Amino acid sequence: MQPTGESHLVTSRDAAQRRADQIAAFRAEVEQLRREGVLSLEAADLQRISAHQNGVLTALAAQFDIDRTTAARRMSRGMQIASLLGAAALVAAIVSFFYRIWGALGTLAQVALATAAPLVSVLVMIVAGRIEKTRYVASLFAIVACGAFVLQTVLLGQIFNLRGSPHVVAAWALFGIAVAWPWRFGVPFAAGAMSLAAYVPALLLWLNGYSWVSVPARPELLGAAALLGVIAVSRVPRELAAWGRPALLLVVLGVLLALTFGADSVFTDRDALVEGAYQILSAATTVALIWFGLRRGLEDLVVLGSLFGGVFLLTRFVDWWWDWMPKYLFFLIIAAVALGWLWGLRVARRRVAGAQA
Amino acid sequence: MTARWIALLLFVPLAYTGAVLATAQSNQRTARAPIVLTQREAQTSFRNDDNSATRLRLVWQSPAYVPPAWFNRDKLGELGFDVSVDPADRRAEGHYGRMLARAAFVVFEYDGPAWEAWVATAERANPDAPRPAPADIRDYASRLIAVDAARDAETLARRYPDGRTHLITAAEVRLDVVSFPEGQGPDLSGSILNVDPNAVYVPRTLAGQLPLRERDRGRPAPYQVTIGYGARWEPYVIAVSPGAASQ
16 A cells, blocks of 8 residues: 555655654554553454555655664664764774875865865765665765865865965855755754854954954853854754754853853953853753753753753862862762752653643 | 755865865965075974875064063054053953954064064073073074064055065964063063964975974974965965075
8 A cells, every 4th residue: 555645745764753653652552542441443444544554654664764663773873873983983084094195195186185075975975865765874974075075175275375264164064054954964964053153253253353263262152153053943954953953052051161160251350250140040041941841842952951950060069169078068969969950850840741731 | 956955065165176276376466575484484394194294384483581662552452452451450450361362464574683683682681591592592593573563464565565574474463461671560562372374385396305304303404495475465385495595
């Protein structure tokens, strides 16, 4: 039987996987309800539904190579990690190779090779994507293409002794997003989104006559740009947002954490006041992230909020108490706070569940 | 739709290379004379199996004990620094303490009066302080001394028209609160953090004439290198000749 109806609307592997998961959950629940004697559907109806679902699954498997079992899903996770590591290693190999040989090449060969690297990577990515439905190899070469493009810009800058410009960061962002968008590759999208977030403050500094590489000395600008990115990313396709949002949030939270330690700031002359304000903001951010994540069912926000809250509290406690407090008391307080944290999360979860019921 | 994305992906690297080549081409259209430096001012990168390219790093002299008179509060104001707070004021530390470096253009004078003055100052400023022997300074130290800075390079090019004696380059400059000379109150002075680009690539055809520089092998063999700073104030190596300069 051919898939009908909604299955025709499935356009990506993530969407296909969600449909397959939905079917598996439906079948498990039907079986459970039958055993509990609640369901009284006719056998013919069940058979018709089952046949339709089998058709959908077959079509999705043929088109997207979805995981139909838990074991297959675990294997997929392993393959994702392997492709990420493979991509990192391949980029490192290409960069090392270029630097090892480029002194022996003439300028024309250097330019040709540096330009060819991202082009070849893109072509391999396209071919791999057509051959292999899971796109693990294609996603590996998408990351390699991004690395090769960054290498191209750096090498050409060195060969022709170009002055530094923030616009090169914009080119990285454009390329990363262009690689990611049509095929829904998460890592290049996250890299592109972070490059874009870095470009905004670099451009602002550059336009005002400052050295554009001074972005770390004004981290609020980077944090604000990344925060705008987090908001904007909610409008992009779900598969890309799943990578872009946590990546940009990590930038925001990293900036916030650095500011609580008195890192350079746009507020230059009130160190204690600024640190205190950022500590309050960090605590508020933790609560806001977890609350918003629970309300909207965004698991990544809850995880990031909890991790950030934990790291923030730990660093604060060390800063405030480590030097003068007995160590047993210090760790006892940490344990008490962790238990309180758990209790707070349980209450929040119960309230959210109650509100959604 | 995907075809358009693929076209964009193939276009971006090609367009980037095209833009760089056009930029490099336009940079070389300049009437300014190139400058001839030696191993003292343009040091080759160390030999390294992991990086086979040869690059020259520009070396210039930091102020000898006293801040340069020309890089004062007025000059910092010209470069865009907010110098409105008196350096002796109690607000000065907060105001100047974390001021960002600014992009500017600087002029280095090569082996001229500024160098002679620098050597004389270094020799008489503090005779007891540990420092390189006078012979080391005279024979081995870089003779590039910063003598001026401005927001745009054209202003400097008009003031210092001879490219053979004055090297103009983009740079990153910083504001410092200093207390020199002794006994006077704090004042503002500028310093050069970095030049941009901070190294000049030597094409393969010329790199072979440069002596290899290896760690722990003493002073590098003498050479001369002719460097042009183009219309975009980006450097390029024109010629390399091994051996000491004829005096």
